[in-house]
Amino acid sequence: MSAIRPLVGKQLLAVQNSTARLNVYEGSVRSSKTICSLIDWIRYCRKGPPGTLLMTGRTERTIINNLILPIQEMLGPGRVSINRGNGTVNICGRIVILVGANNEAARTKIQGLTLAGAYVDEAPTLPESYWNMLFSRLSVPGAQMFATGNPESPRHWFKTQWLDRAKFWIRDDGSIIDRRGDFARLQAGDPDRPLDLHRFTFILDDNPNLDPDFVASLKSSYTGVWYLRFVLGKWVVADGAIYESFDxxxxxxxxxxxxxxxxxxxxxxxxxxxxxxxxxxxxxxxxxxxxxxxxxxxxxxxxxxxxxxxxxxxxxxxxxxxxxxxxxxxxxxxxxxxxxxxxxxxxxxxxxxxxxxxxxxxxxxxxxxxxxxxxxxxxxxxxxxxxxxxxxxxxxxxxxxxxxxxxxxxxxxxxxxxxxxxxxxxxxxxxxxxx
The missing domain is CATH 3.30.420.280 (Nucleotidyltransferase; domain 5)
Structure with missing residues (x-):
């Protein structure tokens, strides 16, 4: 079991404000957004409302590698056990269903479920129909969803239809856009009413635990659109030459x-x-x-x-x-x-x-x-x-x-x-x- 370092700065703010129906941690790679979301998810598994919980990503294997194994490292194998035979994991006594969703047909895997909570890995990479179906399954009172993602095109459905309509947003520079007043004032169905969504945008420099040499190496690995997205956390258009650094x-x-x-x-x-x-x-x-x-x-x-x-x-x-x-x-x-x-x-x-x-x-x-x-x-x-x-x-x-x-x-x-x-x-x- 590994020690969890104290959360600081934007990490702490995100965990303190993950109180919405949907909480999204997005931005740069290795920026600590995943560890923050997992801390929230562990807390939710322990204290969230009773009912079925679900974790999802592109494949069951990526869910286990990206999420379950880090949780197991944090809590120890005695508190986190993987049941590979039936596609579930036990986290602190709660059974959690694991669902891979790498194509449009994946939505049939969750039709009919009634969920008390869900965790989504790499949300922008999942089919939109699956995402919409999953969100509609959160029908237990007090249910919450926690999701992570790296930036993609600024016209991506996940940004235009969800992130841009957040009622609370901690931005890449640490500034805050707070529309919780609009959410309380405007009626459901009003097109100007924000979603019950809290958005936390991380950049690489928000993670103080990375070795400086590793950070420099990571930054040198990206150019063009990849640098803007995966280092600076920007939702930018992929345009022009694909291999910009080729000479x-x-x-x-x-x-x-x-x-x-x-x-x-x-x-x-x-x-x-x-x-x-x-x-x-x-x-x-x-x-x-x-x-x-x-x-x-x-x-x-x-x-x-x-x-x-x-x-x-x-x-x-x-x-x-x-x-x-x-x-x-x-x-x-x-x-x-x-x-x-x-x-x-x-x-x-x-x-x-x-x-x-x-x-x-x-x-x-x-x-x-x-x-x-x-x-x-x-x-x-x-x-x-x-x-x-x-x-x-x-x-x-x-x-x-x-x-x-x-x-x-x-x-x-x-x-x-x-x-x-x-x-x-x-x-x-x-x-x-x-x-």
């Missing part, structure tokens, strides 16, 4: 100057039928940096022809990757690779935004370099931009045009991160950063 003068390496590869980690493949198939070979050099060593760009063909072409290309490159990570949607091609025993094949990790953020952090810290043999990848990176039409809808999404080698790079990097992450000289946030 050919710094990131392109003549193939003959590549260092000795300690390991050839992966080949990431974006499979195409009407579009090109693209592959990027990734290794980790003796200098501890990642390198896009070469690219595979076969002509269009059947699955059998592509499998044969890949086997020939791997022989020619004289590099055998430990794994070949293929677009999860390419079922027929993966089956062909299995049948031909072309390589060790697995589904690529395809969390697009998490993957982009990881690649961007590697470029920002100059720990991912690209061989000049990767001509198509180098050409694509400069045109790899955010879709402005999707941004207007509050959605972060790359333009789906000439992005196949960028996708292949992301597959190779993120799918193999468990093999290279601990070898970096400059730490970067994991692909799924704990809030």
């Amino acid at each position: 050919e003068a710094e990131h392109k390496v003549p193939h003959g100057n590549l260092p000795q590869m300690s390991r050839v980690l992966a080949l990431g493949i974006d499979y195409g039928t009407t579009n090109p198939t693209a592959g990027i070979l990734l290794g980790i050099g003796a200098d501890g940096r990642l390198y896009a060593i070469d690219e595979w760009s076969p002509p269009r063909g059947t699955d059998a022809e592509l499998s044969a072409a890949l086997a020939e290309w791997l022989r020619d490159t004289k590099h055998e990757p430990e794994w070949v990570f293929v677009d999860p949607a390419a079922a027929s091609f993966k089956l062909q690779l299995y049948r031909d025993d072309t390589a060790r094949v697995a589904d690529a990790t395809n969390e697009v935004l998490d993957g982009i953020r990881t690649v961007a952090a590697l470029f920002s810290t100059r720990q991912l370099l690209i061989s000049d043999r990767c001509e198509r990848l180098l050409n694509e990176i400069h045109g790899y931009v955010w879709d402005s039409k999707q941004s207007e809808k509050g959605i972060d999404k790359p333009v789906k045009l000439d992005d196949h080698f960028c996708d292949a790079l992301r597959y190779a990097v993120v799918s193999s991160q468990f093999r290279w992450f601990s070898h970096l000289s400059t730490p970067i946030p994991a692909a799924k950063e704990a809030a």
Whole structure:
């Protein structure tokens, strides 16, 4: 059981003011918003009204890793026990249901529930329909919800329909907007009446317990939109180039100057039928940096022809990757690779935004370099931009045009991160950063 350090500043203010029906802790990564919300949740589990409690996030696994294990570390395993068989956890004698919600169908998991309380991890990443359903389930008198989240687009539904209508807000600079008087004065249904929502916006510097060197490293890992969101806690539009820190003068390496590869980690493949198939070979050099060593760009063909072409290309490159990570949607091609025993094949990790953020952090810290043999990848990176039409809808999404080698790079990097992450000289946030 680990000691909990005394809360200070905005941390203390947030915990003291988490009295609304909905309490949201949002802002920068590692800014202490999660620990504050968990302290509130533990208190609620002990003293909240009787009835069913629920904790939710993208998957049951992320709920356990991001929330339950830290609670167990704070309170000890005697007070927190995980029942993996039936998807529940016992916190201080209260049974809490765990629900993963990574798609629109997740709302069917909670239909019909009557809840006395709920905790939501990474609320902006959940489907809007699921969120609305969950909030409607809090029908026990005195029920409260506690939610965390990192900033996304300023047009995101979670901001425009919920956060912007808070009746009490402790802002990023510590100033307070208090509309509790309007909430009491105006009738339910009045469009000017705020929601029974308390909002607490944290920035990285609100966490006094972080090592200064770690903070400096974290700040250096982010550029552009990621810096504004995950360091400064701003809800800003993803606009322009996706890899803003990429510079050919710094990131392109003549193939003959590549260092000795300690390991050839992966080949990431974006499979195409009407579009090109693209592959990027990734290794980790003796200098501890990642390198896009070469690219595979076969002509269009059947699955059998592509499998044969890949086997020939791997022989020619004289590099055998430990794994070949293929677009999860390419079922027929993966089956062909299995049948031909072309390589060790697995589904690529395809969390697009998490993957982009990881690649961007590697470029920002100059720990991912690209061989000049990767001509198509180098050409694509400069045109790899955010879709402005999707941004207007509050959605972060790359333009789906000439992005196949960028996708292949992301597959190779993120799918193999468990093999290279601990070898970096400059730490970067994991692909799924704990809030």
